[in-house]
Amino acid sequence: MSKRIVGPEIEKLIQLLAKVPGxxxxxxxxxxLHLLKKKEQLMGPLAGAMAEAFDxxxxxxxxxxxxxxxxxxxxxxxxxxxxxxxxxxDVADLWALxxxxxxxxxxxxxxxxxxxxxxxxxxxxxxxxxxxxxxAAGGVSEIILxxxxxxxxxxxxxxxxxxxxxxxxxxxxxxxxxxxGGELDYLDDGTLAAALKSRTAF
Amino acid sequence: MSKRIVGPEIEKLIQLLAKVPGxxxxxxxxxxLHLLKKKEQLMGPLAGAMAEAFDxxxxxxxxxxxxxxxxxxxxxxxxxxxxxxxxxxDVADLWALxxxxxxxxxxxxxxxxxxxxxxxxxxxxxxxxxxxxxxAAGGVSEIILxxxxxxxxxxxxxxxxxxxxxxxxxxxxxxxxxxxGGELDYLDDGTLAAALKSRTAF
Numbered sequence: 001m002s003k004r005i006v007g008p009e010i011e012k013l014i015q016l017l018a019k020v021p022g023x024x025x026x027x028x029x030x031x032x033l034h035l036l037k038k039k040e041q042l043m044g045p046l047a048g049a050m051a052e053a054f055d056x057x058x059x060x061x062x063x064x065x066x067x068x069x070x071x072x073x074x075x076x077x078x079x080x081x082x083x084x085x086x087x088x089x090d091v092a093d094l095w096a097l098x099x100x101x102x103x104x105x106x107x108x109x110x111x112x113x114x115x116x117x118x119x120x121x122x123x124x125x126x127x128x129x130x131x132x133x134x135x136a137a138g139g140v141s142e143i144i145l146x147x148x149x150x151x152x153x154x155x156x157x158x159x160x161x162x163x164x165x166x167x168x169x170x171x172x173x174x175x176x177x178x179x180x181g182g183e184l185d186y187l188d189d190g191t192l193a194a195a196l197k198s199r200t201a202f
Numbered sequence: 203m204s205k206r207i208v209g210p211e212i213e214k215l216i217q218l219l220a221k222v223p224g225x226x227x228x229x230x231x232x233x234x235l236h237l238l239k240k241k242e243q244l245m246g247p248l249a250g251a252m253a254e255a256f257d258x259x260x261x262x263x264x265x266x267x268x269x270x271x272x273x274x275x276x277x278x279x280x281x282x283x284x285x286x287x288x289x290x291x292d293v294a295d296l297w298a299l300x301x302x303x304x305x306x307x308x309x310x311x312x313x314x315x316x317x318x319x320x321x322x323x324x325x326x327x328x329x330x331x332x333x334x335x336x337x338a339a340g341g342v343s344e345i346i347l348x349x350x351x352x353x354x355x356x357x358x359x360x361x362x363x364x365x366x367x368x369x370x371x372x373x374x375x376x377x378x379x380x381x382x383g384g385e386l387d388y389l390d391d392g393t394l395a396a397a398l399k400s401r402t403a404f
Contacts, residue, residue: 005275006268006275007258007271007275009251009255009258009259010268010269012251012254013248013251013255016244016247016248017248019244020225020236020237020244021229021232021233021236022225022232023222023224027224029294030223030294033297035252036255036259036268037268037293039256039259043252043256044256045218046215046218046219046222046252047249047253049218050215050245050248051253052214053211053212053234054245054246056209056211066212066235066239067209067212068208068209068211069209073209074207091235092232092235095231098207
């Protein structure tokens with residue numbers, strides 16, 4: 001959009017919307033136009049919700065989740081006793097696991113990324129020390145490493161396992177295998193090999 | 203996202219983001235998380251830009267464009283004398299034509315939709331009367347009907363042409379033909395027939 005045809009305020013709105021993941025330069029224009037048309041119903045409330053979230057959002061000092069309270073709703077949930085802690089790379093992974101709702105009594109620990117020497121990410125850039133301190137403080141009986149199945153994820157998992165070796169806790173990781181609903185024909189060799197190796201009784 | 207795991211402010215932000223075109227429920231969560239992480243760099247400025255646009259945006263009383271001034275930047279541009287007016291269905295079409303920058307001295311008239319008896323949209327729901335008044339006020343020598351090539355768009359174009367019949371002005375419409383960069387094999391019969399009929403000297 002050239003400067004000539006809309007005011008600088010709309011221009012700026014489009015530029016900022018284009019930085020939201022899921023929106024590109026083209027869809028940002030469409031989104032901006034929709035917001036301008038639905039001023040009262042959508043743009044006003046959305047601006048308010050963002051301003052409110054901006055004021056209230058905190059990073060949980062216990063687990064690294066983002067929420068409007070610190071400690072977050074998960075850490076303060078009385079049904080979660082903290083005996084099982086799932087270690088994730090990112091808040092998005094935490095939310096994904098919660099949506100799956102497979103384990104209701106767990107707490108989390110957000111690493112903030114993975115070890116990646118090439119990108120200059122070392123142990124001190126992640127919350128590994130805090131994880132070890134959390135375990136040292138007691139009450140944890142199992143750590144589930146739910147990092148991504150990438151080289152960096154697995155390297156990080158190994159690093160964490162080494163640093164938790166001195167504690168009397170179980171350290172587990174997510175199972176590898178065929179995704180539910182997945183078709184064998186489309187799966188890579190590594191996944192098929194892992195699924196065969198970890199086959200279970202039918 | 204169930205209520206249990208994030209505060210109501212974040213919940214509300216996700217719900218409102220999901221109403222933005224281009225974002226669905228899943229990408230709204232991803233967008234919200236990105237905004238929460240980039241609080242200072244993105245969420246704050248975006249909330250501010252929306253609040254500012256909310257306060258300042260007007261619909262241009264002359265042409266129906268949205269802008270922060272009324273009349274809009276296009277209607278007040280001294281290089282545009284108003285002799286040629288392009289009639290479009292929607293502000294998005296106006297912006298698209300401006301981006302194409304094929305004609306630099308035109309003004310616009312936004313209809314606000316197309317005639318659609320089935321949806322209860324009649325002539326009074328569009329700005330057809332205002333268009334006729336604009337032409338009657340003088341200074342217009344050509345009206346270009348740049349409505350969509352749909353049944354509703356063409357019906358609306360015919361209706362407008364009838365109401366402008368009494369004035370000594372040219373009424374034109376966009377050419378039909380092969381899109382630039384388009385492959386004949388993928389085009390529909392109607393477009394190919396129109397392109398053949400309107401063939402030009404090479």
